[in-house]
Amino acid sequence: MVGQGLNSGTSVFIARMGGSTAFAGVLAAVFSAAAAAARIVCGPLVDRAGRLRVMVGGAALLLAGTLVPAVSSNDAVFVVCRIVQGVGFSAATTASATAAADVLPLSRLGEGIGYYGLGQALAMSVGPALALFLVNTDPAANLYLGLAVIAALGLVLAALCRYERNPSRLPATAAYRRLYEERRELEHDEARGGHGGAGPCAARVTDNRQARGAAPEPSARGLGRFFELSALPGALPMVVLSPAFGFGIFFVGLYGTSLGVVNPGLFYTLSALSMIAVRLKSKSFMDRVAPLKICTASTACGLAGFLLLLMAGSSDLAYYAAGILYGVCLGVSMPLNQSVAVKNTPAERWGAANALYLLASDVGIGVSSIVWGLVNDAAGFPATICCVMGCILAAWVVAWFSYPSTRRDRKKA
Template sequence: MEKLWTKPFVLLTVSMLFLFTSLYLLLPTMPLLVTQLGGTESQVGLAAGVFTLAAVVFRPIVGGLLDRYGRQAFIVWGLLLFGLSMIAYDWIAGIAALMALRVLHGASWAFSTTAVGTSITDVIPTGRRGEGMGWYGLAMTMAMAVGPMLGIWVVRNESFGGLFLLAAGLCAVSLLLASVAKAPYRPKPSSGRIALFEKSTLPAASAIFFLAFVYGGITTFVPLFAESIDVNPGTFFLAYAVTLTAARPLAGKLSDRYGAAFVVVPALAVTIGSLIVLSLADGLAGVVVSAVLYGLGFGSAQPALQAINLGLADPDRRGVATASYMTAFDLGIGLGSIALGWVSQYTGYPTVFQVGAGSVVVSLSIFLVLARRMAAKHRERANAAS
């Protein structure tokens, strides 16, 4: 069996853990900073939106650059700019300056995560790609569980200055680890236009877009919905995180052994069921059951779809393939939050989750078409080899 746990894989995965933890320190505390600077609720949303929009704009650019010029320089400069952006927050004195910094921070996020993420795909053996992506995704899940709680604690017990210093420190550790890990990719001499999107990954990217569309709504509206039925919102995310942690590595192994369809189809079906359960929930039991099902379904489907996305592209186009995947995911989260916000305003939370279930149905439909195409391509290759 090909070796997965190599030194570069471990170093790069842990590097992503520190990088994502650094970002997640800001998720629950950024609204507090905007308010402290005199901002309104709409400007709280704008601060989140411009960060995501900047990442969406710059990801396709950096993906093509990674394939043309290699990974290491973009890892170093992306992480360095990300850490400096964290420090710069402590100097911000107004909303306009904050928004400008959020654009810069979003661009550095696009460069750093795409570069490190692509390097991780370079060192994962093809035969263990699903398992590798599962462990890589688990690092981000752990950051999501630890970062927000740590961020709130630091702001309450120290200051925003201490928070930004801690975030910059975590980014520095991420930079150190990623720099030590030697990226094996060597760019091939090429000319012409730099690719901004990998067309071969469009079906997988479309499937992940509609899955992320729901994720944007879940993270935005579950806390409000839970409070409306007298349930602690943290209960949902705790049950979700625990299930996700258990599901990712196992789902990756099953995907490598039995094929992506063996994992993705039931995982998306479970995700649909979780959203239906959530739309009917009126107490703690329904919220917990939905969280467990959502963690199982989403946690299994996402790394498998990411592995498929990479498998569709040529090895020398992994940078743009990774960027295409991350762009679809970011765009789905951003547009999902906005669109489901309109649904919530005019219909209510149960309808939000029902519309979300419909979005996952679309994702499943796209994957079923993709699976048939992949099977046909596999048969063509087998016939050609024989």
């Protein structure tokens, strides 16, 4: 909520303070660049230093970067704060995404990531609406004070994430517990035989790692040192699809206003409700249905939603119905792609895998904030919405080629 609120509210705050649109655009680009650059470091850092340390550190940076603009309106301070916000946002979200996957039972990994992703999806709907409310109060600096309160709550919750100290309390098939028990076995083997990890326990651990697709001794090189490239099957569809969500975040409210919709913000409320509903039902399909089939249903909802937007005209009902379908698409596709990325990756590299997945989302949404603005200025909202629908369809094509299950099905055929 803090990250999305800062993205949508900062430009309005700058305008209220008499700043230029160009400067607001620079601040948006600074945040996106800082967040993307931080992903490079945060992925391996989460795997090495631990989830709690990175999550708490990121939450603290996000709190500091949000609170300072409330007391200083200097342009240079704003730029620095946007950098701090971007780094903190990346660290906290990368660590929390990895922690969520760590503690889930293996058989319900997709369902659990769906529940975790509900927080991401709701933030993309609720955060902008809250920020716009706060920035339009008097004084406008209430935007940063209000978001700082939420950031402080995030810091407290992050500090309560203590499972790394007692992995035995996790489900028996949880990845973090399995890795912990494997390390214990290796240490026990070394203590008993002094074989440097070459005893029977080590052999059993190696067999277990190979059975679940993990490399016996991970030794990534090049770009793989920072990102887990085996997560690309989930990250590639996301980078193509996320511009559609960027349009929803940055432009749907403006589009509704241009149509004369009575309450454009209701689009976000209805999308949030539909996201909650579909996530609560995720148990029935997320781990039981082939990913491509789920992706196909999500794609159909997304296309139908934006088609309704395109045809809305003066119909408030069509505009609101589009919000419901948009919420279903967002609520399914984000955890689906994340679960594909995680399931295709050794547990030892989940931090780097989540960094790559989240970077794909950051890049898609960040670039779309510029591209859709240019397209809209040149050709209007109808042309922009058609381009958005093209992104949704293209993401399905990418998923068809990249999802692991799809490749296996084609080989069998």
